[in-house]
Amino acid sequence: MSDSLSITLDRSSPVPLYHQVAQQLELAIRQGVLAPGDKIDNEIALANTLGLSRPTMRQAIQTLVDKGMLVRKRGVGTQVVHGKIRRNVELTSLYDDLAAAGQQQRTEVLALRREHADETTAAQLRLAAGDDIWTLHRLRFVNDEPLALLRNHLPAALVDLTDVDLASSGLYEHLRRAGVHLRVAEQRIGAKAADDQERELLASGDVPLLTMERTAFNDAGSVIEYGHHVYRSDLYAFEITLVDR
Amino acid sequence: MSDSLSITLDRSSPVPLYHQVAQQLELAIRQGVLAPGDKIDNEIALANTLGLSRPTMRQAIQTLVDKGMLVRKRGVGTQVVHGKIRRNVELTSLYDDLAAAGQQQRTEVLALRREHADETTAAQLRLAAGDDIWTLHRLRFVNDEPLALLRNHLPAALVDLTDVDLASSGLYEHLRRAGVHLRVAEQRIGAKAADDQERELLASGDVPLLTMERTAFNDAGSVIEYGHHVYRSDLYAFEITLVDR
DNA sequence: GTCAATGCTTTGTCAGGACATATTGACGTA
DNA sequence: TACGTCAATATGTCCTGACAAAGCATTGAC
Numbered sequence: 001m002s003d004s005l006s007i008t009l010d011r012s013s014p015v016p017l018y019h020q021v022a023q024q025l026e027l028a029i030r031q032g033v034l035a036p037g038d039k040i041d042n043e044i045a046l047a048n049t050l051g052l053s054r055p056t057m058r059q060a061i062q063t064l065v066d067k068g069m070l071v072r073k074r075g076v077g078t079q080v081v082h083g084k085i086r087r088n089v090e091l092t093s094l095y096d097d098l099a100a101a102g103q104q105q106r107t108e109v110l111a112l113r114r115e116h117a118d119e120t121t122a123a124q125l126r127l128a129a130g131d132d133i134w135t136l137h138r139l140r141f142v143n144d145e146p147l148a149l150l151r152n153h154l155p156a157a158l159v160d161l162t163d164v165d166l167a168s169s170g171l172y173e174h175l176r177r178a179g180v181h182l183r184v185a186e187q188r189i190g191a192k193a194a195d196d197q198e199r200e201l202l203a204s205g206d207v208p209l210l211t212m213e214r215t216a217f218n219d220a221g222s223v224i225e226y227g228h229h230v231y232r233s234d235l236y237a238f239e240i241t242l243v244d245r
Numbered sequence: 246m247s248d249s250l251s252i253t254l255d256r257s258s259p260v261p262l263y264h265q266v267a268q269q270l271e272l273a274i275r276q277g278v279l280a281p282g283d284k285i286d287n288e289i290a291l292a293n294t295l296g297l298s299r300p301t302m303r304q305a306i307q308t309l310v311d312k313g314m315l316v317r318k319r320g321v322g323t324q325v326v327h328g329k330i331r332r333n334v335e336l337t338s339l340y341d342d343l344a345a346a347g348q349q350q351r352t353e354v355l356a357l358r359r360e361h362a363d364e365t366t367a368a369q370l371r372l373a374a375g376d377d378i379w380t381l382h383r384l385r386f387v388n389d390e391p392l393a394l395l396r397n398h399l400p401a402a403l404v405d406l407t408d409v410d411l412a413s414s415g416l417y418e419h420l421r422r423a424g425v426h427l428r429v430a431e432q433r434i435g436a437k438a439a440d441d442q443e444r445e446l447l448a449s450g451d452v453p454l455l456t457m458e459r460t461a462f463n464d465a466g467s468v469i470e471y472g473h474h475v476y477r478s479d480l481y482a483f484e485i486t487l488v489d490r
Numbered sequence: 491g492t493c494a495a496t497g498c499t500t501t502g503t504c505a506g507g508a509c510a511t512a513t514t515g516a517c518g519t520a
Numbered sequence: 521t522a523c524g525t526c527a528a529t530a531t532g533t534c535c536t537g538a539c540a541a542a543g544c545a546t547t548g549a550c
Contacts, residue, residue: 187483189482208478
């Protein structure tokens with residue numbers, strides 16, 4: 001179970017060495033070069049092989065341990081435990097999920113307007129009532145079936161959504177490109193019966209709806225986005241891999 | 246925004262120094278001694294104050310950064326961003342959730358038997374059909390209202406549930422006490438309408454049910470537990486704090 | 491008065507070393 | 521054969537030291 005691992009380092013790259021190692025290790029695991037159960041060489045040997053110091057090698061391994069892909073045991077060694085780790089729910093984005101699954105999909109923008117926040121919305125965004133916000137309603141289809149109704153509010157001060165084509169790319173992707181970096185999100189997942197509007201839009205009949213409320217924060221602790229989404233439960237579920245540390 | 250922090254270290258304790266620091270820092274934040282927005286001293290100053298090296302101090306801070314409570318900015322400093330972080334979904338356990346909320350609750354064990362796994366269950370537990378397993382059905386009440394139906398399967402080889410009082414303590418708590426350590430769990434959260442049995446047990450009428458399927462793994466990558474739970478959506482929702490790294 | 495250059499502060503990355511401790515297996519003894 | 525001891529192995533913790541890079545504020549030139 002030793003390594004036919006070929007890890008290459010680029011010391012002139014701005015990408016930290018430990019990150020280069022972690023990425024290539026993760027790739028090897030995901031591609032099955034290293035399978036669950038395989039032991040990797042000990043830290044010191046790996047560090048020597050790659051011409052790195054032990055702390056740097058440890059930092060690389062630690063990244064994958066945190067992701068739940070590797071397990072270290074003192075006196076024993078480090079082992080692969082899970083090959084496929086579903087994205088750590090890195091702030092679940094439906095669009096990404098669907099794209100990854102390769103399903104045919106499209107999004108219809110029902111409403112995109114800049115307006116003054118009412119009291120409820122302002123509170124959700126930690127703003128004052130009357131502050132400028134974006135209100136965004138979208139309807140998402142998979143294989144031409146309506147799947148989800150996505151309602152979002154964002155502080156207008158943070159990002160400009162004018163002329164943004166939200167039909168062809170996800171909201172989170174746009175935020176990333178605009179330099180808005182998410183750090184923490186509080187999510188609440190529940191279920192409920194559809195109301196009249198939802199039933200009409202989602203054509204869900206008597207299918208229960210899965211609901212997701214999310215408040216997302218940036219580095220500074222400001223609210224970036226508040227979302228209230230509903231999904232047809234016969235077509236969608238949240239899948240999460242949790243790691244206990 | 247400087248520190249009236251009083252962190253005490255015990256170098257004779259088996260608890261690592263970085264962990265002692267992290268725990269006391271986290272407590273200070275949770276208790277509001279350090280409020281969101283406050284800046285903490287720089288790493289070097291803190292290390293000197295506590296008589297630690299900078300890497301040790303960094304390691305302590307890093308754990309709180311990973312939890313989403315602190316944010317570091319190069320050239321600027323380290324700041325508190327979130328005071329209350331909902332348990333990182335450390336493998337959500339309903340019992341803990343309810344206990345924390347201080348609600349009056351009780352659990353009824355509907356079935357607890359040791360049996361041979363049928364093919365479906367064996368596959369879920371990554372066992373062979375016919376292997377010994379535990380089957381556990383529980384009904385949970387809050388304020389005397391039925392809230393959730395919990396169905397679990399566990400490999401009999403891993404833990405003995407004979408004479409375990411699952412009415413008065415959570416399953417996960419018992420597993421921890423038995424030395425079974427959880428590392429990774431795959432969860433799937435969805436919604437559905439109640440079937441006849443569920444409607445009868447949960448008296449849910451037409452309330453949609455929130456469903457949670459979970460497969461939990463230990464350090465070795467073996468399946469510890471498979472659970473299929475349903476919750477009354479009018480009484481329960483999953484709350485999760487996600488951290489993007 | 492505006493803007494660019496510069497320097498200081500703080501975190502980020504990396505190296506190398508030392509000792510502690512858990513685990514395993516081999517060895518020797520009862 | 522069974523059990524305890526001990527050594528080898530690998531990770532865990534902690535230290536010192538150094539330089540890089542990003543942010544911010546101040547300074548200086550135009």
